[in-house]
Amino acid sequence: MSVRTAVVLAAGEGTRLHPLTHNRPKPMLPAANRPVLEYVLDALIDAGIERVCLVVGYKRDRVQEHFGPRYRDAPITYVHQEKQLGSGHALLQARESVDGPLLVVNGDRVIEPSLVSDVMRAFERDAGPAVLGVIERPNARQYGAVVLQGGRIEQIVEKPDSDEYRLINAGVYAFDSSVFDAIAATPRREGELQLPDTIAELIDEGDVQGIRTEGLWADATYPWDILTVTQELLARGRVDEPERREESRVWINDSARVHDDASLQAPVVIGADCEVGPGAVVGPTTALGHNVTVGSNATIERCVLDADTRVGAGSVLIDCVTGQDVDLGSATVGSGGPADVRIGSSVFENRRLGAVVADRVHAVGEASFAPGTLVGPNATLHHGARASGRVAAGAEVVR
Amino acid sequence: MCGIIGCVGRQEETLDALLHGLSKLEYRGYDSAGVALAGKRDAVDIEKRAGKLENLQEALEGVEMAGTVGIGHTRWSTHGPPTDENAHPHTDCEGQVAVLHNGIIENFQEIRDELVASGHEFRSDTDTEVVPHLIEEALAEGASPEEAFRSALARIEGSYAIAAIFTGTEAVFCARQDSPLVLGLDADAYYLASDVPAFRDYTDRVIYMEDGEVACLNPEGWAITDRSGDPIEKEPHVVEWDAEETGKSGYDHYMIKEIHEQPRTLRECLRGRVDELGDEVQLEEFAGLAPPSTVQFVACGTSYHAALYGAQLFREAGIPAQAFLASEYRTSPPPIGSNLVIGITQSGETADTLSALREASRRGAPTLAVTNVVGSSAARECDHTLYIRAGPEIGVAASKTFASQLAALNVLSLAITRSPDSREAIGALRDLPSAVQEVLDESRSEAVAKEYIEADAYFFIGRGYQYPVALEGALKMKEITYKHAEGFAAGELKHGPLALVTERTPVIAIAVGEGDAAQKTVGNIKEVEARNAPVIAVTDGESGVERYADHVLPVPESHPRTAAVTASVQLQLLAYHSAAQLGRSIDKPRNLAKSVTVE
Numbered sequence: 001m002s003v004r005t006a007v008v009l010a011a012g013e014g015t016r017l018h019p020l021t022h023n024r025p026k027p028m029l030p031a032a033n034r035p036v037l038e039y040v041l042d043a044l045i046d047a048g049i050e051r052v053c054l055v056v057g058y059k060r061d062r063v064q065e066h067f068g069p070r071y072r073d074a075p076i077t078y079v080h081q082e083k084q085l086g087s088g089h090a091l092l093q094a095r096e097s098v099d100g101p102l103l104v105v106n107g108d109r110v111i112e113p114s115l116v117s118d119v120m121r122a123f124e125r126d127a128g129p130a131v132l133g134v135i136e137r138p139n140a141r142q143y144g145a146v147v148l149q150g151g152r153i154e155q156i157v158e159k160p161d162s163d164e165y166r167l168i169n170a171g172v173y174a175f176d177s178s179v180f181d182a183i184a185a186t187p188r189r190e191g192e193l194q195l196p197d198t199i200a201e202l203i204d205e206g207d208v209q210g211i212r213t214e215g216l217w218a219d220a221t222y223p224w225d226i227l228t229v230t231q232e233l234l235a236r237g238r239v240d241e242p243e244r245r246e247e248s249r250v251w252i253n254d255s256a257r258v259h260d261d262a263s264l265q266a267p268v269v270i271g272a273d274c275e276v277g278p279g280a281v282v283g284p285t286t287a288l289g290h291n292v293t294v295g296s297n298a299t300i301e302r303c304v305l306d307a308d309t310r311v312g313a314g315s316v317l318i319d320c321v322t323g324q325d326v327d328l329g330s331a332t333v334g335s336g337g338p339a340d341v342r343i344g345s346s347v348f349e350n351r352r353l354g355a356v357v358a359d360r361v362h363a364v365g366e367a368s369f370a371p372g373t374l375v376g377p378n379a380t381l382h383h384g385a386r387a388s389g390r391v392a393a394g395a396e397v398v399r
Numbered sequence: 400m401c402g403i404i405g406c407v408g409r410q411e412e413t414l415d416a417l418l419h420g421l422s423k424l425e426y427r428g429y430d431s432a433g434v435a436l437a438g439k440r441d442a443v444d445i446e447k448r449a450g451k452l453e454n455l456q457e458a459l460e461g462v463e464m465a466g467t468v469g470i471g472h473t474r475w476s477t478h479g480p481p482t483d484e485n486a487h488p489h490t491d492c493e494g495q496v497a498v499l500h501n502g503i504i505e506n507f508q509e510i511r512d513e514l515v516a517s518g519h520e521f522r523s524d525t526d527t528e529v530v531p532h533l534i535e536e537a538l539a540e541g542a543s544p545e546e547a548f549r550s551a552l553a554r555i556e557g558s559y560a561i562a563a564i565f566t567g568t569e570a571v572f573c574a575r576q577d578s579p580l581v582l583g584l585d586a587d588a589y590y591l592a593s594d595v596p597a598f599r600d601y602t603d604r605v606i607y608m609e610d611g612e613v614a615c616l617n618p619e620g621w622a623i624t625d626r627s628g629d630p631i632e633k634e635p636h637v638v639e640w641d642a643e644e645t646g647k648s649g650y651d652h653y654m655i656k657e658i659h660e661q662p663r664t665l666r667e668c669l670r671g672r673v674d675e676l677g678d679e680v681q682l683e684e685f686a687g688l689a690p691p692s693t694v695q696f697v698a699c700g701t702s703y704h705a706a707l708y709g710a711q712l713f714r715e716a717g718i719p720a721q722a723f724l725a726s727e728y729r730t731s732p733p734p735i736g737s738n739l740v741i742g743i744t745q746s747g748e749t750a751d752t753l754s755a756l757r758e759a760s761r762r763g764a765p766t767l768a769v770t771n772v773v774g775s776s777a778a779r780e781c782d783h784t785l786y787i788r789a790g791p792e793i794g795v796a797a798s799k800t801f802a803s804q805l806a807a808l809n810v811l812s813l814a815i816t817r818s819p820d821s822r823e824a825i826g827a828l829r830d831l832p833s834a835v836q837e838v839l840d841e842s843r844s845e846a847v848a849k850e851y852i853e854a855d856a857y858f859f860i861g862r863g864y865q866y867p868v869a870l871e872g873a874l875k876m877k878e879i880t881y882k883h884a885e886g887f888a889a890g891e892l893k894h895g896p897l898a899l900v901t902e903r904t905p906v907i908a909i910a911v912g913e914g915d916a917a918q919k920t921v922g923n924i925k926e927v928e929a930r931n932a933p934v935i936a937v938t939d940g941e942s943g944v945e946r947y948a949d950h951v952l953p954v955p956e957s958h959p960r961t962a963a964v965t966a967s968v969q970l971q972l973l974a975y976h977s978a979a980q981l982g983r984s985i986d987k988p989r990n991l992a993k994s995v996t997v998e
Contacts, residue, residue: 023840054649056649060649061659061839063649064648064649064650064656064659065648065656065659065660065663067648068646068648069646069647069648070646076648078648078649080649254671255670255671257674257676257677259676272666272670273666273669273670273671273673273829275674275675275676277676290666291666291829291832291833293675293676293829307833308830308832308833324833324836325830325833325834325836325837359840360837
């Protein structure tokens with residue numbers, strides 16, 4: 001039975017990526033100048049998927065507006081998950097929009113087409129009711145770990161406490177349409193229906209095939225991961241913009257304007273309508289999104305600056321992530337990691353992160369960010385202010 | 400104002416292709432629809448119904464219709480009410496020919512009287528019906544279908560895109576005069592339509608027909624001739640628009656989808672045109688165009704509001720400029736002098752605007768079209784064209800195309816007036832897409848719309864660049880909510896309209912910046928507040944207006960020119976959410992059509 005339809009789960013908020021997800025869902029965060037979800041859809045379509053059903057919820061306008069009614073030649077159906085009650089609940093929303101076997105994939109991880117086609121082939125060969133893609137990762141504790149034995153999944157453990165696991169659930173599944181009944185029959189936990197719980201039940205019935213795959217699998221769980229995902233994509237040359245010279249690893253959109261006296265250090269990608277002033281140094285390992293302005297003599301190194309960000313003259317940004325429409329005045333300084341960063345109730349030590357500056361933050365001028373600072377959306381940094389730790393949304397920081 | 404479609408070469412799929420095309424043309428009119436099929440058989444099958452396309456589709460269930468060539472029509476009434484009889488196609492007395500038409504036949508009464516006198520029976524009130532009877536006359540005299548079609552064209556005066564099919568003939572004939580008509584060419588099938596989306600799912604190769612051209616499509620191919628039958632060579636264009644871009648993609652209405660597209664469509668409009676570091680605006684299309692000494696704008700509806708705004712931009716750059724309603728310009732033309740005449744028309748097919756531009760051109764003025772549609776009549780007929788690059792707009796009430804018109808007019812005025820001190824305006828243009836995104840992310844318009852849903856009327860006021868925004872805000876509100884709404888220059892309020900203001904008439908005031916225009920608007924707001932009217936302020940907070948307002952719809956602080964765009968987005972959302980609350984037919988308001996191709 002061949003699989004031609006994919007359901008993509010793109011309704012989640014991504015709370016661990018706050019404050020970057022204030023105005024958009026995690027699948028729409030940038031990775032080398034394209035939303036993560038574009039890589040997911042590319043992988044699906046390259047693997048032979050012909051129809052996509054996108055489950056949207058949190059800030060769904062951003063997804064719908066970006067992709068419209070079709071991506072490449074594949075028609076997209078949108079299904080609305082009004083309350084985000086878990087991945088199983090999300091998939092269940094697509095029940096009426098899908099006939100026959102289906103591929104299911106998380107919309108918030110960059111994956112390779114081979115990962116999708118491996119799962120599709122295993123399903124088509126075996127016609128099992130469920131196939132799960134398995135990948136080896138060093139940090140299995142962050143994910144759903146699995147035990148694979150003779151092509152069957154024997155166990156699935158969400159976020160295990162021990163380091164004994166090496167294999168994880170890649171978040172790419174193939175099911176026949178009985179999966180919807182299986183989800184509906186799965187008991188809720190704390191009001192939520194999680195797909196791994198359904199998988200666990202199917203494992204008890206001995207019905208889940210596992211297929212080992214490899215290749216690019218890049219997940220942004222925490223804000224600093226935005227930098228490493230872009231780094232991986234630039235390293236592999238997975239960039240949409242035209243390359244300036246062959247093998248130069250400098251990708252630059254035709255409508256961008258870079259002053260002759262500015263220096264671009266490979267690998268670097270410069271999006272449409274960007275302007276880079278004289279004396280500026282941009283890169284290495286940097287992505288400038290749509291319509292970003294870098295003032296004269298600014299230094300931007302290992303940064304991801306999202307659409308409409310303005311960096312004033314003479315600024316220095318290292319290991320920084322900005323959201324959209326961030327306005328940093330002249331001589332702003334974010335001098336880079338390592339830093340200890342608090343996310344929720346955990347402290348992550350020694351992370352390479354300068355600052356995360358969310359949408360529409362305005363720094364008037366000569367502001368500075370201590371390593372590991374997270375600045376909430378719409379905050380204002382007054383002249384010469386120094387931000388550190390966590391700055392709340394809409395807050396004003398004075399010197 | 401109607402939409403037409405025709406096709407040859409689809410065999411048993413002919414009816415499906417026609418209905419699909421009509422569904423894509425519904426934006427051009429939707430008070431009745433009809434189809435006719437013919438072929439080698441000795442009959443023309445016709446089915447037509449008043450009301451939406453669904454009525455026709457229901458009527459077609461269980462009806463046998465056969466034919467290998469066909470034509471279809473969706474109507475927006477100009478002559479006669481929307482009834483089954485008045486729906487197109489129309490036939491002659493014997494049913495040998497079926498004709499449909501978009502436009503107005505000006506001398507139809509004279510022809511009709513003559514035909515009635517010679518015994519023809521008319522079944523409808525339409526001007527169109529004279530055509531099949533004229534064709535019947537010619538057929539009776541032994542003319543071939545093509546000769547009969549041409550002889551009817553020779554008799555009629557006015558505007559038309561017209562198509563006809565005949566019994567026993569595997570061909571569609573069509574002709575154009577002052578109404579849009581485009582051919583679509585596939586490998587083994589040919590189409591005609593008022594607009595490309597009608598057949599865009601089947602082919603991207605098109606030929607735009609010109610006035611005075613006649614085309615014949617048959618299974619073997621297509622041929623275009625002039626009125627006297629001499630062949631005309633034409634090369635097909637390839638269109639880039641994706642017909643599926645016209646899907647609603649998860650939104651409830653096209654209008655809200657199009658409102659949300661504005662950050663992206665504004666980026667498209669500005670792409671490659673604005674250079675902030677170089678402090679200049681570049682328009683390759685107009686390189687070498689001398690700054691005009693004076694400018695006249697002509698436009699209708701929403702585009703007229705853009706024209707008022709554009710005229711202000713030119714005046715601020717020191718060039719005398721005025722905006723005219725195109726229909727008035729045509730009726731009582733002003734002295735033209737050495738003006739540049741700029742026509743603004745989203746579709747490029749607006750009959751009043753085209754007519755005003757032709758009048759200007761006839762009197763020797765250089766003309767410039769600001770339009771959204773590549774290859775449209777306005778683009779082809781004017782000396783210069785500036786495309787706003789907003790992509791297809793399906794909602795009848797303009798939203799993204801208004802925003803892109805304003806952005807394009809900024810680019811145009813900066814590029815051709817070469818005004819100094821443009822640094823701030825250029826920076827503001829680059830920030831515009833993100834400023835609009837901010838409004839979309841944070842607008843409270845839905846809650847405000849709900850609170851005032853019971854209002855008797857809505858008044859919109861603004862000064863300077865915000866005056867056209869007030870007019871446009873009111874037009875949006877009336878178009879889609881069917882409630883009374885009026886826009887005024889804020890200073891005019893006390894000269895009459897204030898008499899209408901009560902506690903049941905919210906006043907929506909646009910006050911941006913801290914300049915004179917905003918301060919004076921604040922003064923006018925105090926006047927309405929004293930009459931207990933609820934005040935909704937659209938503001939960046941610089942003028943202190945929020946102290947007098949019951950609600951604030953904020954816009955980011957920016958240049959007054961670009962604030963006009965963000966303010967109009969707030970007003971689009973306010974109108975949209977009001978109409979949604981009232982359950983209106985938002986994408987197809989009653990009595991309206993998207994592009995009005997009749998005068």
